[in-house]
Amino acid sequence: MSELTNHPWFFCGIGGSGMLPLALILKGHGAQVAGSDRSRDQGRSPEKFAWLESLGIHLFPQDGSGIVSADQVLVASAAVEDNVPEVVRARELGCARMSRAELLARLFNAAPQGIAVGGTSGKSTVTGMTGWILAQAGRDPTIMNGAVMKNFASPENPFASARVGKGDVFVSEVDESDGSIALYRPKAAVLLNVSLDHKSMEELRGLFGDFLRAADIAVVNIDDPEAAALAPVYTPVLTFGLNHPAAQIGVFADTVAEGPLSISATVIDRREGTAHPLVLEVPGRHNLANALAAIAAANAVGVPVAEAVDALTSYAGLSRRFDVIGTSPGGITVIDDFGHNPDKVAATLRTLKAHPGRVIAFFQPHGYGPLRQMGSELAQTFARELGADDLTVLCDPVYFGGTVDRSVGSERIVELIREAGGKAEYVPSREDCAGLVRKLSRPGDRIVVMGARDDTLSQYAAKLLETLG
Numbered sequence: 001m002s003e004l005t006n007h008p009w010f011f012c013g014i015g016g017s018g019m020l021p022l023a024l025i026l027k028g029h030g031a032q033v034a035g036s037d038r039s040r041d042q043g044r045s046p047e048k049f050a051w052l053e054s055l056g057i058h059l060f061p062q063d064g065s066g067i068v069s070a071d072q073v074l075v076a077s078a079a080v081e082d083n084v085p086e087v088v089r090a091r092e093l094g095c096a097r098m099s100r101a102e103l104l105a106r107l108f109n110a111a112p113q114g115i116a117v118g119g120t121s122g123k124s125t126v127t128g129m130t131g132w133i134l135a136q137a138g139r140d141p142t143i144m145n146g147a148v149m150k151n152f153a154s155p156e157n158p159f160a161s162a163r164v165g166k167g168d169v170f171v172s173e174v175d176e177s178d179g180s181i182a183l184y185r186p187k188a189a190v191l192l193n194v195s196l197d198h199k200s201m202e203e204l205r206g207l208f209g210d211f212l213r214a215a216d217i218a219v220v221n222i223d224d225p226e227a228a229a230l231a232p233v234y235t236p237v238l239t240f241g242l243n244h245p246a247a248q249i250g251v252f253a254d255t256v257a258e259g260p261l262s263i264s265a266t267v268i269d270r271r272e273g274t275a276h277p278l279v280l281e282v283p284g285r286h287n288l289a290n291a292l293a294a295i296a297a298a299n300a301v302g303v304p305v306a307e308a309v310d311a312l313t314s315y316a317g318l319s320r321r322f323d324v325i326g327t328s329p330g331g332i333t334v335i336d337d338f339g340h341n342p343d344k345v346a347a348t349l350r351t352l353k354a355h356p357g358r359v360i361a362f363f364q365p366h367g368y369g370p371l372r373q374m375g376s377e378l379a380q381t382f383a384r385e386l387g388a389d390d391l392t393v394l395c396d397p398v399y400f401g402g403t404v405d406r407s408v409g410s411e412r413i414v415e416l417i418r419e420a421g422g423k424a425e426y427v428p429s430r431e432d433c434a435g436l437v438r439k440l441s442r443p444g445d446r447i448v449v450m451g452a453r454d455d456t457l458s459q460y461a462a463k464l465l466e467t468l469g
Contacts (some may be wrong), residue, residue, distance in 0.1 A: 004106060010066055010095075012076040014088045015048055015455070017146040017173075017240075018100045019366065021073065021162030025107060025144060027057060028164030033377055034058040034066050045455045048159055048232045053322055064089035071095075075103055078178060094239030104172060109185050111170030115297050116184045119227070120204075121171035121343035122290050126192060126388045128318050129294035131171045136267070136311035137303045140167035147154060150316035169301055169469060170268045176207050182214075188214035188300040192293055194226035205230060209405035220249045223289065238300055240292040242285065248327060248460050249296045249305065251278075256288065261324065262286050267295065276309040279415045284351035293316075293355060299347030318469065322348060325461050328468035331443040340366045340452035342377040349385035357444045359390040360437055363398035364430060364451035366407045371413065376464040379413050383422030389441065391426040392417055394429065395433045398454045434464050441468065 004167040009026055010386045011019050012365040014035030027033045034057065040049045041062050053059055060066030067074065069071055074090040074097045081087070090097060095400050098106075108114050109154040117127045118136030118364040124147040131143035132151050143149070144161040152160040174181050177199065189212050209230045216236070221370040223241035231237045235388045241247035242256075250272050264279040280291055295308040317323070335352075347364075352359050363380065364369045371378075382392045409427050417424035437447060449461040 002007065004110075005029050008032040008034065008069065008072045010072045010074050010086065010090075012062070012074060012080055012084065012153070013037055015039050015045060017161065017453075018077070018104075020048075020052075021144050021146070021157065021202045022075070022100060022103055022107070023052070023057060024055075025142065025164055027055060028162075032344065033260070034060065034072075036060045036062040036066055036118050039104075039225075039455070042400075045364055048455065051159060055417040059111065067093060067095060069093065070128050074099055075100060080333075083264045090380060097455060099178075099180070101175060101178060101183060104174075105179075105180065105183035105331075108170050108172050108174075110408040111181075111303050112168040113170070113188075113189045114184070114186040115169065115171045115188045115190065115298065116174045116181075116186035116211070116215070117172065117293075118174050118176060118181055118208060119193070119390075120195045120342065121347065122192045122286065122293070124297050124318055124338075125287065125290045126190065126293045126297070127171055127173045129291060129315055130190075130297045132315050133172065133294055133298040133303060133308045133311040134167070134169055134301075135165075136314070137164070137298070137307055138461065139169050139301075139303070141169040141171050142167070144170070146173055147321060148319035150318060151314070153319075171297075174211075176211075178179070179207060181207050184214065188217050188219055188297055190219040190293055191230065192221050192290075192299045193343065195226040201226075216297070217300050219300050221289070221293060226426050227377035238296050240289075242292065243288050247292075249292055249299070250294070251288065256285070258285070258354055259283065267292070267305070267309050272305075276306050276307065278309050279313055280315065280428065281313075281316065283322060284347060284354075286347040286351070287322075287405070289429050299419060308341060313388070320458060322351060323458075324467050328465060330468065332445045332447060332468050335446060335448045336458050336464040337448050337449040337450050338452055339363075339448075340370070341374055342381045344379065345450065346385055348379050348450065351447050352448060353387070357414040357446050358442070359386055360441060360445055360447045361390070361392045362433055362437060362447065362449050364454065364457065365391060365394070365410060365413070366452035366454070368397050368404050368408065370400070371397055372405075372408050375408070375413050376416060377414030379419055379422075383417050383420035383423065386422060387461070388423070390423065392422060393433050394426050395422065395430040396428050398451065430460065434460070434467070437464065438467060
């Protein structure tokens with residue numbers, strides 16, 4: 001670790017969900033850390049940046065003024081344009097540059113036991129669950145997550161998307177979207193699912209297959225046909241699944257009981273013939289599947305199944321993952337959720353539709369590029385998962401500046417939802433969407449605020465609840 005902490009670091013976009021936890025981990029190991037963020041310059045999420053400064057992380061405007069020495073290493077995602085002032089200044093001074101993924105891989109691969117959590121959907125939740133199991137088991141793990149883990153959050157640590165531990169285990173979600181998943185050398189590689197998101201299925205099969213083969217043990221969701229088909233031949237495999245009779249770690253199907261905000265089942269370890277009752281304080285069958293993945297991942301590094309199941313009874317969830325903001329005096333519940341690709345959106349909507357009440361889904365697409373890539377599937381998901389009385393409301397995609405093609409927007413998705421038989425409305429302004437939702441809502445409704453890449457959606461959901469009165 002000393003070779004990573006003996007020189008200063010500068011993070012361009014330090015407030016991002018992938019950047020912030022890395023900055024926290026380096027700072028926790030004693031490195032000198034500074035950064036800038038376009039969101040800070042635009043006045044968004046001021047409390048987050050004030051908290052970073054309180055930790056001794058120096059923040060600068062995104063004008064290049066924070067790059068002052070050739071000793072600094074600039075951390076910037078591949079998407080950061082070459083004309084961004086920090087990039088220009090770093091090039092002038094001859095500073096080394098690393099991507100977020102390269103830095104994470106260096107940190108991860110330095111750990112004696114790395115658990116890498118991959119897949120299209122569920123990575124953050126499984127990472128948080130696995131980290132909590134390991135912490136409860138006394139393993140003192142380091143955790144890198146893309147979301148705030150409520151179990152580790154406190155008034156002094158409100159943005160706990162990372163945990164710096166002294167143990168030998170490093171748990172991290174790993175990303176396939178930029179191909180960087182190939183950089184990791186895990187003890188245990190967890191594969192949750194394989195479905196269309198940022199890359200073609202052919203590319204995904206190659207990336208995830210190599211990911212599993214690079215590990216000492218592969219932990220694979222046998223319910224997912226694509227994931228199961230990638231299980232390596234020459235690497236030990238530990239399988240988990242809700243529905244597959246051959247899953248080594250699974251559940252008794254007739255014991256699954258869903259509540260609006262919880263789910264319970266009896267977990268079985270078919271290798272030993274043991275059964276363990278589990279109650280999760282987060283809802284949905286997808287979260288039960290996530291729990292099995294975490295139990296299997298922790299077991300792959302030596303935590304007994306019974307101990308892992310017991311730890312998850314106190315798992316508190318993640319911010320923006322089916323995060324119930326509250327219920328208005330009129331009986332309307334507002335939920336904040338990270339759903340942004342077809343799988344994540346479908347899991348959230350199915351959890352809502354498992355219980356009575358109309359659903360109003362407000363969706364802010366997380367960019368124009370992703371909307372072009374998966375817009376048709378997103379439209380099919382909203383139309384398929386919601387009923388005749390439900391409604392989807394879309395505003396314009398999130399846009400923080402840059403040169404992205406903005407010719408195809410949310411109005412096209414609304415057209416596709418309607419063509420598929422769903423009800424949808426397009427209102428360009430997010431604030432005007434809130435007005436429409438307030439006007440249409442009625443007692444018993446569940447309003448879910450969905451989208452990624454924008455911290456202010458949580459405040460938007462809280463304000464919406466407040467104005468429902």
